[in-house]
Amino acid sequence: MTEPQTPTHTAFTKRRISKRHFVWLEIGNGRLDSDGIFHGFLDRTPIGGFSGYVYFAPVGTTPAEPEPERPGQALVEE
Secondary structure (H helix, E strand, C coil): CCCCCCCCEEEEEEEECCCCCEEEEEEEEEEECCCCCEEEEECCCCCCCCCCCCEEEECCCCCCCCCCCCCCCCCCCC
16 A cells, blocks of 8 residues: 655755844655654755754644743744
């Protein structure tokens, strides 16, 4: 029997806006097989490169935003 090839996770990386602010960018996908092997595929990277850190979140979810450093401070600048 063949494993389904449907992605089970979405790949994200951080794109720095400033020293303390960033946004999550979707850069690919991956899937977890029933035997515990994970297959990841990155189809793009941020302009200017990136740190190499990739976060795989289950399909339909996004990574958590960082906690603000001070109460009332915006989480992400755009």
